[in-house]
Amino acid sequence: MKKLLFLTFATVLFISCSNDDDPQPGPNPPEAYEKGIFVTNEGPFGAGTGNVTFISEDFTDVQQHIFLTVNGKDLGNIVQSMNFQDENAYIVVNNSQKIEIVNRYSFESVDSIKTGINNPRYFLGTDNNKGYVTNWGDPNDNTDDFVSVVDLRSNAVSATIPVSFGPEKMVSNGNKIYVAHQGGFGQNNLISVISGNTVESTINVGDVPNSMVVSGNSLFVLCGGNPSYTGNETAGSLVKIDLSNGQVSNTYNLAITQHPTGLTIDGANLYYNLDGKVYKVNSASVSLPGAEIINGFFYALEAHNGKLYATDAGDFASNGSLKIFDLSTNQQIQEFQTGIIPGGIYFND
Amino acid sequence: MKQNGFHIIFIFFLCTTSVFAQLDSIQQLPEVMLTDSKLVHFSKGFKLEKLSDSIIERNASSLTETLRYNSSIYFKENGFGMVSSPSFRGTNAAQTAVIWNGININSIFTGQTDFNTISPFNYNEISIRSGGGGVQYGSGAVGGSIHLNNSYSFKKIDSTQVSLNYGSFSTVGGNASTTQTWGDHYLSLGVNFVSSENDYDFVGKNRKNNHGQFLRFAATVNEARRLKRGVATWNSEYTYNDRNFSGSLNTIGKDGYKDVATRNLWQLQQKIGVFDTKASVAHLFEQYRYFPDSEKPLFDQGRANTFIGALQTEIFLRKKLRINGKMEYSYITAKGDNVGKNSRKTLAAVVLLNHKISAAFSYGINFRKEFLNDFDNPFLFSADVKWSVSKNYELRLNGSKNYRVPTFNDLYWYAGGNIALQPETSYQLELGQEFSFGKLKADIATYYISSEDLIKWIPGSGGIWEPVNINKTRNYGAEVVVGYSVKIFSQHTLGFTANYSYTKAEDLEKEKQLIYVPFHKATGTFQYDFKTLMVYLQGLYNGGIYTTTDNSNAVKAYKIFNLGSEFTFRSNPQITLGARLKNVFDVYYENVAYRPMPSRNLQLFLKFNI
Numbered sequence: 001m002k003k004l005l006f007l008t009f010a011t012v013l014f015i016s017c018s019n020d021d022d023p024q025p026g027p028n029p030p031e032a033y034e035k036g037i038f039v040t041n042e043g044p045f046g047a048g049t050g051n052v053t054f055i056s057e058d059f060t061d062v063q064q065h066i067f068l069t070v071n072g073k074d075l076g077n078i079v080q081s082m083n084f085q086d087e088n089a090y091i092v093v094n095n096s097q098k099i100e101i102v103n104r105y106s107f108e109s110v111d112s113i114k115t116g117i118n119n120p121r122y123f124l125g126t127d128n129n130k131g132y133v134t135n136w137g138d139p140n141d142n143t144d145d146f147v148s149v150v151d152l153r154s155n156a157v158s159a160t161i162p163v164s165f166g167p168e169k170m171v172s173n174g175n176k177i178y179v180a181h182q183g184g185f186g187q188n189n190l191i192s193v194i195s196g197n198t199v200e201s202t203i204n205v206g207d208v209p210n211s212m213v214v215s216g217n218s219l220f221v222l223c224g225g226n227p228s229y230t231g232n233e234t235a236g237s238l239v240k241i242d243l244s245n246g247q248v249s250n251t252y253n254l255a256i257t258q259h260p261t262g263l264t265i266d267g268a269n270l271y272y273n274l275d276g277k278v279y280k281v282n283s284a285s286v287s288l289p290g291a292e293i294i295n296g297f298f299y300a301l302e303a304h305n306g307k308l309y310a311t312d313a314g315d316f317a318s319n320g321s322l323k324i325f326d327l328s329t330n331q332q333i334q335e336f337q338t339g340i341i342p343g344g345i346y347f348n349d
Numbered sequence: 350m351k352q353n354g355f356h357i358i359f360i361f362f363l364c365t366t367s368v369f370a371q372l373d374s375i376q377q378l379p380e381v382m383l384t385d386s387k388l389v390h391f392s393k394g395f396k397l398e399k400l401s402d403s404i405i406e407r408n409a410s411s412l413t414e415t416l417r418y419n420s421s422i423y424f425k426e427n428g429f430g431m432v433s434s435p436s437f438r439g440t441n442a443a444q445t446a447v448i449w450n451g452i453n454i455n456s457i458f459t460g461q462t463d464f465n466t467i468s469p470f471n472y473n474e475i476s477i478r479s480g481g482g483g484v485q486y487g488s489g490a491v492g493g494s495i496h497l498n499n500s501y502s503f504k505k506i507d508s509t510q511v512s513l514n515y516g517s518f519s520t521v522g523g524n525a526s527t528t529q530t531w532g533d534h535y536l537s538l539g540v541n542f543v544s545s546e547n548d549y550d551f552v553g554k555n556r557k558n559n560h561g562q563f564l565r566f567a568a569t570v571n572e573a574r575r576l577k578r579g580v581a582t583w584n585s586e587y588t589y590n591d592r593n594f595s596g597s598l599n600t601i602g603k604d605g606y607k608d609v610a611t612r613n614l615w616q617l618q619q620k621i622g623v624f625d626t627k628a629s630v631a632h633l634f635e636q637y638r639y640f641p642d643s644e645k646p647l648f649d650q651g652r653a654n655t656f657i658g659a660l661q662t663e664i665f666l667r668k669k670l671r672i673n674g675k676m677e678y679s680y681i682t683a684k685g686d687n688v689g690k691n692s693r694k695t696l697a698a699v700v701l702l703n704h705k706i707s708a709a710f711s712y713g714i715n716f717r718k719e720f721l722n723d724f725d726n727p728f729l730f731s732a733d734v735k736w737s738v739s740k741n742y743e744l745r746l747n748g749s750k751n752y753r754v755p756t757f758n759d760l761y762w763y764a765g766g767n768i769a770l771q772p773e774t775s776y777q778l779e780l781g782q783e784f785s786f787g788k789l790k791a792d793i794a795t796y797y798i799s800s801e802d803l804i805k806w807i808p809g810s811g812g813i814w815e816p817v818n819i820n821k822t823r824n825y826g827a828e829v830v831v832g833y834s835v836k837i838f839s840q841h842t843l844g845f846t847a848n849y850s851y852t853k854a855e856d857l858e859k860e861k862q863l864i865y866v867p868f869h870k871a872t873g874t875f876q877y878d879f880k881t882l883m884v885y886l887q888g889l890y891n892g893g894i895y896t897t898t899d900n901s902n903a904v905k906a907y908k909i910f911n912l913g914s915e916f917t918f919r920s921n922p923q924i925t926l927g928a929r930l931k932n933v934f935d936v937y938y939e940n941v942a943y944r945p946m947p948s949r950n951l952q953l954f955l956k957f958n959i
Contacts, residue, residue: 044897046427047597047943076599077943096599140647227813229764297808316808317864318899340897 031105038346039322040079041339050079053338062336070107081344085125092120116148116157124170129153132177134167136184159197164190171212173243180209187226206237211263215283217243222263236260252288266303273301293330302345311342381500385451391701393711394733394747396479396781396794405469413464418872420477421828421850425865428595428944430547430563433465437492439824439854439866444491444753450584450614452631453487457653457683460756466590468567470524470541473500480779483729483751484715491751491775499584501535501573509959516952519546533575542566549947552937560602561595579619586612593643598943605643609636624662631657651685673701688761696720709737724771727752745781759804759816767816775800790832798824826852840880847873861900867892881917896942907938923958
């Protein structure tokens with residue numbers, strides 16, 4: 001039996017085989033990943049597996065495909081995103097149609113969610129018994145998109161909330177969930193406000209809202225604008241929403257050909273990606289495009305405690321990298337190899 | 350899959366047509382003419398391999414199988430029966446041209462042929478021409494070309510074949526064909542189908558292949574009529590494929606794909622003085638429908654019509670110098686949900702020359718110039734030499750410039766298509782040596798291919814993927830083919846054939862091996878014949894392949910063996926019974942990462958030669 005187990009394990013390793021950095025078998029001590037950075041790697045197109053890279057807070061320890069290392073199985077196809085709630089990390093595996101739940105400190109598998117979701121995109125927990133998942137449904141069908149409500153005690157979907165098409169990222173504030181409708185394969189221009197199990201209201205924003213941050217009593221929504229190929233190109237914009245009344249208080253437009261992505265915040269400063277540059281904007285007195293601070297085409301961007309973390313997906317068919325910049329000098333201070341298409345950066349503080 | 354019933358009825362209708370027949374009419378193949386005669390006459394200094402009928406029948410489940418086990422071409426197959434694209438000498442999938450009766454049939458949309466949509470039963474001859482064939486066959490004949498040819502004859506033929514097969518994973522197939530000649534007429538009709546649940550085991554994984562059902566149906570009509578000073582021919586084929594795309598180790602299969610193709614070619618050949626002149630008209634139709642969810646009626650589709658008109662004339666002076674001149678006009682019109690409605694017109698002028706200086710030495714020079722294209726009109730050339738040094742040793746040498754035009758997807762895809770694209774170009778050289786000592790034959794080919802402006806989709810600004818002429822590659826390698834047969838006692842024969850290839854295909858910027866190109870591939874077959882009993886063992890070794898452009902991930906090498914046997918009853922009609930055990934050792938293997946291939950399986954067939 002032991003031999004069989006070993007064989008199975010060996011087979012699993014060989015399937016995901018990577019030439020130079022095969023994972024060392026055997027579970028890690030608990031809390032191996034207590035302090036550090038997780039990078040989720042979507043993995044190659046087609047049938048491959050995505051994985052998670054861990055980099056310790058002091059940058060001395062870098063581990064690839066930690067889910068496989070700890071649990072002896074592949075994570076799945078297109079690792080879209082990850083989020084924490086209490087002790088757990090919820091990893092959304094889009095094309096494998098599942099959410100893997102692991103202990104955020106040991107990365108040991110806890111459970112998974114496979115029913116009540118369809119093309120899941122993002123997870124957001126609100127407290128120890130409730131979480132939300134955005135779902136595209138059939139990407140060709142703009143009428144079947146929904147948000148699943150998950151009971152985090154049983155990890156079962158307890159309700160589904162039909163929403164406008166292309167729901168993606170979520171943020172919470174107070175007892176409300178704000179869902180950005182980027183638009184899936186198309187374009188949308190809405191924020192849904194969910195309270196409990198119902199859509200309480202929707203807020204019209206610019207076209208293609210792709211990222212959001214909360215700052216004080218404001219929600220900043222970065223809208224990419226319609227790309228030129230749609231035949232109806234619209235300018236990228238930054239929309240400021242007053243959370244006390246759910247109204248748009250300000251819209252700051254870029255030029256019509258400018259399509260920003262990756263809004264993130266650290267302290268009072270907002271950062272985003274545009275045409276191969278990272279811009280910095282003061283959230284208290286917004287003026288676009290803001291100051292150019294760093295050059296580079298980045299796939300994901302996160303500002304955190306005075307540093308900017310940015311991923312480079314290269315040609316999307318080979319291992320990417322995570323670059324870390326010091327925001328006081330705007331100089332790169334670290335670079336680490338990641339897996340294929342590093343699409344998410346998360347901090348286990 | 351509703352059409353299945355109709356197809357089967359059609360087959361049985363055909364089965365009953367030829368009751369009166371002679372026993373060995375197909376054994377004595379009379380003088381046969383190929384619809385595409387250029388292939389033989391102007392490829393002397395190229396490696397040209399013809400697959401025999403028995404080889405094709407052994408691996409008849411698809412053209413992928415036929416070629417995988419009998420050539421050095423590597424196939425990237427997305428799970429058994431799913432989309433299958435070739436890599437010939439390490440070139441990309443759009444750089445292998447599939448030539449049907451002299452016409453390039455690669456898809457207008459993808460530039461490729463999916464080798465699982467083609468039935469190997471439809472043709473009288475399948476040939477593999479290695480190396481650049483751009484001058485003769487146009488875009489995509491870079492690594493090499495696969496020739497699917499029909500032939501005709503006016504000798505007495507009255508032959509009908511019906512075969513049925515049944516195998517593991519609820520695989521059912523049938524093939525019926527009849528060839529008749531009378532007076533100045535030649536007529537050949539054929540239909541075949543295969544359908545499979547394709548729910549094979551993932552060896553050692555306690556799981557089955559899901560959602561991988563496929564159905565393929567094909568029908569052909571080939572007709573020729575002798576005229577006063579020439580011949581008129583009509584070649585026609587229809588294929589229909591309905592497939593669900595299977596899941597993988599970590600995905601659930603959901604999508605489906607249906608495609609239809611029709612191909613028609615009319616040729617009129619007349620001999621006027623020394624000029625052998627041929628006028629031809631062809632129509633090709635292709636349609637695909639992609640269903641993101643096979644259970645739902647929503648789909649994306651594309652359809653394309655290609656009209657070709659050509660005039661060529663050939664002279665053969667003093668049985669030594671053969672010159673062929675050709676003008677060809679083609680008009681393609683295509684419409685697709687993702688590419689809009691577009692068209693392309695091309696005029697090509699081709700001159701081919703072969704000069705036999707002596708019985709031992711000949712050379713060829715070929716040119717092609719195109720006009721009317723939106724991109725830079727290519728000028729292509731090739732030259733080849735064949736020299737029989739001794740009766741045991743022959744030398745081949747050829748060099749060529751070839752191209753691959755941007756596909757309609759590359760140019761017009763919404764979003765990202767780039768109408769400023771230029772054709773991919775490549776230069777190549779090949780040296781071949783043929784050894785022959787009695788029943789032992791060997792061929793060693795070495796080649797070098799340098800390609801530039803290769804089209805690659807890369808992420809542009811704003812996150813949209815766009816194709817650009819960016820990549821440069823260098824391929825070189827060697828191919829060895831060995832064949833040997835020996836008679837033991839009077840009625841026992843032992844035969845052996847093998848292929849080995851070494852392929853280095855390098856991205857010059859990254860200095861890495863291209864993905865999905867194995868360094869090593871080998872195939873081999875041992876065959877034993879006793880009277881009408883035949884037993885064979887077939888093996889395939891596929892070396893490891895990289896799946897990422899930095900060569901950090903790979904699919905492991907694998908070895909597969911198939912064992913087969915056939916027995917023919919000398920009855921009237923002649924009946925052949927056969928069985929084939931595939932993947933004898935029940936090996937787990939992947940051809941594409943995370944897509945397991947079939948477990949051990951059995952196929953049985955029954956064939957009537959009437």
